[in-house]
Amino acid sequence: MNLRKTFLAAIAVATSAFSASALAQDQETYNLSLAQTWGPNTPILAETTKHFAEMAEKMSDGRLKIRIDPSSKHKAPFGIFDMVRSGQYDLGHTASYYYKGTIPNAMYFTTIPFGLTAPEMYSWFYYGGGMDLMEQVYRPYGLLSFPGGNTGNQMGGWFRKEIKSLDDLKGLKMRTPGLAGEVMSELGVAVTNIPPGELFSALERGTIDAAEWVGPALDFPMGFQQIAKYYYSGWQEPGAEVQFLVNEKTWDKLPADLQEILRVAMRTAAYDMYIESYHENAMAWDKMKENYPDVQHKVFPPEVINALRKTTDKLLEQYAEKDPMARKIISSQRDYLKIVRKWTNISDKAYLESSATE
Amino acid sequence: MNLRKTFLAAIAVATSAFSASALAQDQETYNLSLAQTWGPNTPILAETTKHFAEMAEKMSDGRLKIRIDPSSKHKAPFGIFDMVRSGQYDLGHTASYYYKGTIPNAMYFTTIPFGLTAPEMYSWFYYGGGMDLMEQVYRPYGLLSFPGGNTGNQMGGWFRKEIKSLDDLKGLKMRTPGLAGEVMSELGVAVTNIPPGELFSALERGTIDAAEWVGPALDFPMGFQQIAKYYYSGWQEPGAEVQFLVNEKTWDKLPADLQEILRVAMRTAAYDMYIESYHENAMAWDKMKENYPDVQHKVFPPEVINALRKTTDKLLEQYAEKDPMARKIISSQRDYLKIVRKWTNISDKAYLESSATE
Numbered sequence: 001m002n003l004r005k006t007f008l009a010a011i012a013v014a015t016s017a018f019s020a021s022a023l024a025q026d027q028e029t030y031n032l033s034l035a036q037t038w039g040p041n042t043p044i045l046a047e048t049t050k051h052f053a054e055m056a057e058k059m060s061d062g063r064l065k066i067r068i069d070p071s072s073k074h075k076a077p078f079g080i081f082d083m084v085r086s087g088q089y090d091l092g093h094t095a096s097y098y099y100k101g102t103i104p105n106a107m108y109f110t111t112i113p114f115g116l117t118a119p120e121m122y123s124w125f126y127y128g129g130g131m132d133l134m135e136q137v138y139r140p141y142g143l144l145s146f147p148g149g150n151t152g153n154q155m156g157g158w159f160r161k162e163i164k165s166l167d168d169l170k171g172l173k174m175r176t177p178g179l180a181g182e183v184m185s186e187l188g189v190a191v192t193n194i195p196p197g198e199l200f201s202a203l204e205r206g207t208i209d210a211a212e213w214v215g216p217a218l219d220f221p222m223g224f225q226q227i228a229k230y231y232y233s234g235w236q237e238p239g240a241e242v243q244f245l246v247n248e249k250t251w252d253k254l255p256a257d258l259q260e261i262l263r264v265a266m267r268t269a270a271y272d273m274y275i276e277s278y279h280e281n282a283m284a285w286d287k288m289k290e291n292y293p294d295v296q297h298k299v300f301p302p303e304v305i306n307a308l309r310k311t312t313d314k315l316l317e318q319y320a321e322k323d324p325m326a327r328k329i330i331s332s333q334r335d336y337l338k339i340v341r342k343w344t345n346i347s348d349k350a351y352l353e354s355s356a357t358e
Numbered sequence: 359m360n361l362r363k364t365f366l367a368a369i370a371v372a373t374s375a376f377s378a379s380a381l382a383q384d385q386e387t388y389n390l391s392l393a394q395t396w397g398p399n400t401p402i403l404a405e406t407t408k409h410f411a412e413m414a415e416k417m418s419d420g421r422l423k424i425r426i427d428p429s430s431k432h433k434a435p436f437g438i439f440d441m442v443r444s445g446q447y448d449l450g451h452t453a454s455y456y457y458k459g460t461i462p463n464a465m466y467f468t469t470i471p472f473g474l475t476a477p478e479m480y481s482w483f484y485y486g487g488g489m490d491l492m493e494q495v496y497r498p499y500g501l502l503s504f505p506g507g508n509t510g511n512q513m514g515g516w517f518r519k520e521i522k523s524l525d526d527l528k529g530l531k532m533r534t535p536g537l538a539g540e541v542m543s544e545l546g547v548a549v550t551n552i553p554p555g556e557l558f559s560a561l562e563r564g565t566i567d568a569a570e571w572v573g574p575a576l577d578f579p580m581g582f583q584q585i586a587k588y589y590y591s592g593w594q595e596p597g598a599e600v601q602f603l604v605n606e607k608t609w610d611k612l613p614a615d616l617q618e619i620l621r622v623a624m625r626t627a628a629y630d631m632y633i634e635s636y637h638e639n640a641m642a643w644d645k646m647k648e649n650y651p652d653v654q655h656k657v658f659p660p661e662v663i664n665a666l667r668k669t670t671d672k673l674l675e676q677y678a679e680k681d682p683m684a685r686k687i688i689s690s691q692r693d694y695l696k697i698v699r700k701w702t703n704i705s706d707k708a709y710l711e712s713s714a715t716e
Contacts, residue, residue: 055622059417061615114713117706119477119510119636126630127637152477153705215705233708257419261619264413264626271629272484278477279485282701289700297704299712309713342647343640344710346655347511347573348475350591352707354657355472355667 034091040070052269092245111240118239148243149273156232157212158224176212180236216284392449398428410627450603476597506601507631514590515570516582534570538594574642
């Protein structure tokens, strides 16, 4: 690769009679920087950006070089939006619902409670108008945005006591952020925000009674299964998509082939993250069942689910009332769900139910 | 692009003092040919190869050119394996279970009745050992093989009469190919093979009583909903993956960057086909419900499902007994299913059930 570059440079000099700049520009190496919310070794998430950078470098024969800065380097895990917007970084990998304060309409591109599952969400993004809406939200900030990987269906959390009715939620101290936290709060839950590093001991000491994190793969290393016995299926993030951000000026500087290489590498890395999450969650849940036989899987009773749904609808309606663009995005996902879920029900759901052996 | 090529050629001549061959080789254009089972305009499937070729050409800045020959050109829709093997074509896009006669162990890479759903199947391919097994099957033929797109969960077929018990299957004349056909045949169904173009009139005239095709998106244009009222959820192809084949000699000739471009373009095109199928099936099913309100969705009764499963297990065991490699692949998928399905059940399945509003 280096030999080739030297050679090309030599030619560019030797053949100045030709318009050598075209060649020089085409073969230019672009050193891009990427800031991610995650640490350098966060399972699945940090692997996604590494995997993306490797594909882009290899496909471009080294003309794209992507330096990845983890949160330990830039110290601003929730400042990715600002840093890519300002041009301090060319690219970012983060979740759009972290920026509720600065760019509130972005959160719906991560997930909506009682919303789309991962394949339904990708269908909406790529074939149901989602990409266009996301562009309308991000372009005014000089940013391009692409789906960056799906966590799959997230679990509803770890509870020390079984939730048998709505009453059991009243006064319960729980860590659950974002829109899910707002909903839980309306139902009488004392929602608290505790840094990840302190969650285990907070649950152990009884500072909190319950904690929602992600799913088996990322929950297992947190150790919740050692303390809380009840593991609930989720309602709040049925297919959470993280995202890539690209500074528009960086993008516009790149030749068309490198733009396409970046686009396709991001798209594949995102899909791969969904599939890797699926695999890792399955493996971790299997290990959990084996090593912690006391852990019980639970589903919230209909009374609780109905209240969660009603409250979600109420809050979403409040957001929609305040902002026409919020209404546009929420409605687009809701309308799409009505159609796509019918298909999910007669295909995967019917199959999973009718072929169930236990 | 052409200008640049002319310019590069001129340089190669002008600078013969340098080792110009390195440059010439790196910038060489590779004209590859692809044979597909499908017609030039088959929905979803033909779009997948077009989409793949476009990505590869754009990412390689035109150094890869892929000519797609549909079945109307090469006249051998089920001869893709042989034509890519012999080098008559560089690439192929087909389904591995079409080659049961020549390479019987390949069929398990498409789908297995009562097997993995699409995300479970991709997890198995990419993280659960599937790719390695597929390589063991295809390499001896001088072929590389990659997942080529998933149809999603296929429907169980169109029936003119409701299937209420096992007895209703006896003597029923049905179009359903492959392993599903063998299973149905064991249960007393008169399985017939009728060319696609004649299926509609065969069902209309009563030559057959039922027809299994794919799913709403591809079934709708066939017109079955005009004749048969009962549309059953499937059991036989829960996540059918088509595939790309690449001639090994072609592959080995390509520089590493173009190999990676091909690999990633195939991977993305495959995932995109799954998502496009999801979307198109949802839209077609919605349209069907609206325009043909008589169409009823049905699930086979437990008695029928249990018999189908038992017979499937029996036939798979027979295949496994005859061939150690068949046993290895079947066992690998079955073992993986046992683990991954537990995760599907507490995530997507539990969510779909608990959040269901109707």
